[in-house]
Amino acid sequence: MATAGLPEPTSPPLDPAGKTVMGASDIARCLRRMAHEILERNKGADDLVVLGIPSRGVELGNRLAAMLEQVEGRGIPAGSLDITMHRDDLRHQPTRAPMRTHIPPPGIDGKVVILVDDVLYSGRTIRAALDALADLGRPRAVRLAVLVDRGHRELPIRADHVGKNLPTSVSEKVQVRLVGHDGIDDVVNIAGGESR
Amino acid sequence: MRKHLVSSADLTRADIESILATAASMHDVQRREVKKLPTLRGRTIINFFFEDSTRTRSSFEIAGKWMSADTINLSAKGSSTSKGESLRDSVQTINAMAVDALVIRHNQSGACQQVAGWVDASVINAGDGTHEHPTQALLDAYTLRSRLGDLDGKHVVIVGDLTHSRVFRSNVLTLTTLGARVTVVAPPTLMPAGIASWAERDGFATGWDLDAVLAGDDIPDAVMMLRVQRERMSGGFFPTPREYTVGYGLTRPRVEALRARKDGVLIMHPGPMNRGLEISADAAESPNSVILDQVSSGLAVRMAVLYHLLAGEETAA
Numbered sequence: 001m002a003t004a005g006l007p008e009p010t011s012p013p014l015d016p017a018g019k020t021v022m023g024a025s026d027i028a029r030c031l032r033r034m035a036h037e038i039l040e041r042n043k044g045a046d047d048l049v050v051l052g053i054p055s056r057g058v059e060l061g062n063r064l065a066a067m068l069e070q071v072e073g074r075g076i077p078a079g080s081l082d083i084t085m086h087r088d089d090l091r092h093q094p095t096r097a098p099m100r101t102h103i104p105p106p107g108i109d110g111k112v113v114i115l116v117d118d119v120l121y122s123g124r125t126i127r128a129a130l131d132a133l134a135d136l137g138r139p140r141a142v143r144l145a146v147l148v149d150r151g152h153r154e155l156p157i158r159a160d161h162v163g164k165n166l167p168t169s170v171s172e173k174v175q176v177r178l179v180g181h182d183g184i185d186d187v188v189n190i191a192g193g194e195s196r
Numbered sequence: 197m198r199k200h201l202v203s204s205a206d207l208t209r210a211d212i213e214s215i216l217a218t219a220a221s222m223h224d225v226q227r228r229e230v231k232k233l234p235t236l237r238g239r240t241i242i243n244f245f246f247e248d249s250t251r252t253r254s255s256f257e258i259a260g261k262w263m264s265a266d267t268i269n270l271s272a273k274g275s276s277t278s279k280g281e282s283l284r285d286s287v288q289t290i291n292a293m294a295v296d297a298l299v300i301r302h303n304q305s306g307a308c309q310q311v312a313g314w315v316d317a318s319v320i321n322a323g324d325g326t327h328e329h330p331t332q333a334l335l336d337a338y339t340l341r342s343r344l345g346d347l348d349g350k351h352v353v354i355v356g357d358l359t360h361s362r363v364f365r366s367n368v369l370t371l372t373t374l375g376a377r378v379t380v381v382a383p384p385t386l387m388p389a390g391i392a393s394w395a396e397r398d399g400f401a402t403g404w405d406l407d408a409v410l411a412g413d414d415i416p417d418a419v420m421m422l423r424v425q426r427e428r429m430s431g432g433f434f435p436t437p438r439e440y441t442v443g444y445g446l447t448r449p450r451v452e453a454l455r456a457r458k459d460g461v462l463i464m465h466p467g468p469m470n471r472g473l474e475i476s477a478d479a480a481e482s483p484n485s486v487i488l489d490q491v492s493s494g495l496a497v498r499m500a501v502l503y504h505l506l507a508g509e510e511t512a513a
Contacts, residue, residue, distance in 0.1 A: 082221065085233040085503070087264075096509035097217035101224060135230045 011182040014175055018191030021112045022164060024179075027147065030163035031060070034145055035067035037161050042112055047073040049108055049136065051081040053117045053129055054099035059181045060147055061116035077104030081115070081136075086128035101132070108137040115163075118176040120146040123157035148188055150174050169193045200312045200319045201501060204330040204369035212337065212373060218500035219338050219493070225262065226495060229426040234424075235507050236265035239296040244287070244324070246272040246302045251467055251491055252322050252331070256299045265296075265506070283307060284314055291315040296506055300324070305362075316472035318505045326360045326428070326460070332466055333366035336420065337374055339490050343462055344417055348375035351414050355406055355444055356422030356474055358382040358391070363466045364422060372399050377414070381406050383444060385433040405442050410454060418462035419454070421446050421475045435475050448478040455484065462486050 022030070027101055042048060045068060052061025058080040065078035084098035126144060133142060145161040150168040168174060172193035177184050207215075225231055241260040245253050253269060260267035270290075272278065277286055287298060298309050298320040303451060312319040323329040337347065340341030344350050352371055358364050358380055371378050378400040380391075387402070388394070395402050403409045410416065424440065434440045441447065445462065454461045463475075463485040471477050480487060 085221075085235040090235065090507045091509055093509055095504050097214045098221040100221065131234065135232065136228065 011177070011184075014177060014182070014184075014189055015109055015173065015191035018173075018175060018189035020187055021166060021190050022148075022186075024186035026144075027163070027178075027188065030064055030147065032067055034161045034163060038064070038143070038145065039068065039071060041143070041160070043177060045074065045076060047111045048076055048114060049104060049106065049111045049139075050078040050114045050116060051103075051108075051133075052078070053078055053115065053125060054082050056176055056178055056181050057117040058099075060118060060176045062113075062180075064114070064116060064145065066186035067114060077106055079104045081129055081132055083125060083128040085130050086131045088124060088128065101136075103105060103136060107131065108139045110138070110140050112141045112143065113139040115142060116146070117144075117146045118147050118178075119161050119174050120144070120149045120157075120162075121152055121174075123153045123155040127155050128156050147176065148174055164188075166190070197504065200308075201330055201505060202308045202312055202319060202321045203328050204333050204366040204373075207330070207370065207373065209373050212334065212370060215334055215497065215500045216338050217506060218343060218503055219334075219496040222499040222503075223493070223496040225499070226492065231262050233263050235503060236260065236263040239265040239506055240294070240505075241265050241267045241297040241299060241502070242277075242290055242295050242317075243267060243269045243299045243322070244271070244301075245292065245460075246277065246283075246300075246307075246334070247323065249301055249322070251494060252301065252329075255491070255494045256320075256322060256502075259495055259502055263499055263502060264345065265502070275375055278406050283311070287311050287315055291317055321506065323362055325362065326365075327362055329362040329368045329466075330370070331364045331494070331498055331501055332363050333370035334501065335490055335494040336363075336367055336464060336466070337370050338493045338497050339486050340371075340376075340418055340462065341374075341458075341465065342489070342493070343486060346375075347371065350376045350417045351379065352376050352418045352420060353379045353381060353409055353416040354420045354422065355381045355446070356387045357424055357428075358422070359386045359388045359433075360425050360428045361422045367420065368398055368400055373392075377401070379403060379409055379414075379416070381409050381438070381444070383434055385431075390454045407450070410450060411457075415458050416454075418464055419446065420464040423466065423468065424470055424474050426470075439472055445473060446479040448476050451479045451482055451484070453475070455482075461483060463501075464490060466490070 049059045052058035052067040062078050066077045068076045079102040082099045082101045143160040146159045147163040148166050149162045150166045175189040175192045177187050243256050257267045295317050299320045299322050301322040302324050305327035308321040309323045354364050381403045465487050
């Protein structure tokens with residue numbers, strides 16, 4: 001049950017003054033490399049569960065899982081983990097409806113959970129995700145895979161698998177768009193900040 | 197989202213959609229082993245119930261606790277109300293304890309609206325007299341949507357004591373906002389005065405003959421039976437309970453006729469049921485009945501309401 005509609009993910013327009021730092025083929029290559037790294041680190045695909053953080057992390061997670069499946073020739077469970085209810089900045093912004101959390105059937109107890117997000121920035125989203133995960137079970141290990149690491153961490157959190165390290169200033173904005181989520185070609189843009 | 201939830205009329209379609217979407221996620225939490233979210237940690241919610249309640253009060257209490265708020269229940273019996281303290285003094289006393297939300301049920305229509313003007317806390321209407329019961333309408337909408345999908349164009353028939361029903365008032369507002377078509381049926385003595393102009397404004401239909409409505413061309417997608425409220429039945433509104441059942445009860449023949457016309461017509465009741473009066477045991481237990489779904493939806497919807505009213509940024513009153 002519980003099929004009442006969930007909110008459509010939003011897709012604000014790209015800043016036209018932005019600079020493209022990754023195109024569709026760059027993103028695909030990064031993900032493929034990350035898939036191999038994940039398998040190398042895990043010594044195979046045993047116990048892997050991929051959980052994307054809504055909204056674009058889910059799309060990336062599904063792609064990563066598909067690539068892992070291609071390499072290993074067997075199904076890799078993929079799902080999503082919403083962190084809205086665990087955020088530490090709820091009081092500082094208007095509420096928004098949470099997205100769906102979907103834990104694939106084998107559950108996460110004793111598994112190796114690969115958390116996937118598009119951009120790693122302050123680390124607060126990941127902190128919330130770790131809390132959300134703890135309410136759902138006890139994974140054997142949790143690893144973090146992100147497409148872009150833009151620095152400026154506010155918590156002692158780092159990614160295990162990074163698509164691209166992108167040095168940014170705080171005043172800049174990193175915009176990720178994915179075809180399955182936003183309906184436009186995959187791209188990572190960087191916009192705003194002082195002119196350089 | 198606004199600060200108080202006093203009337204269903206305050207909710208826009210976007211508000212309702214957002215609450216129902218949140219409720220869908222909260223419904224998943226109910227199936228977990230650890231039913232706890234940190235979202236409302238450090239908030240205090242007082243359930244102040246001047247009228248009896250089982251499901252509304254317990255579901256507000258559980259909803260608050262699952263979201264890590266501290267919830268306290270007060271009832272008129274056992275509080276200073278029984279010593280003659282006025283509503284205003286009572287709620288201002290509570291308010292002085294810096295609570296974040298007051299969930300209020302009261303036997304006087306408009307009590308919640310008044311309280312909202314007296315306190316700093318968020319006020320949530322859990323039923324005020326014969327006026328409104330907005331979270332009931334939201335949970336009914338949630339239950340309907342989880343079975344029927346989008347409510348646009350769906351036909352919901354509401355049957356029973358319309359005069360005294362806050363469930364009906366809130367439901368008409370919420371369901372029509374979501375695009376459902378609503379027909380209300382009641383004996384003439386229990387039809388509110390001036391319902392014709394009201395029906396025209398809010399866009400719903402009225403009828404006196406239950407069988408005619410159920411057999412009409414517009415086959416209902418759901419039938420919602422209202423409770424005959426014995427505590428408000430001192431006016432001689434119908435001659436005998438038996439006569440009410442014959443005219444307006446969801447009896448076994450009526451259920452069978454409905455099932456013969458269309459598969460899966462939902463049977464709803466806000467509870468508590470008077471079995472054998474407005475609803476037969478066959479109807480309540482039939483596979484079409486979603487009465488217990490309404491209860492579990494109530495929990496999810498109340499979590500969603502608490503989240504939207506309390507979790508976000510501080511809003512001015």
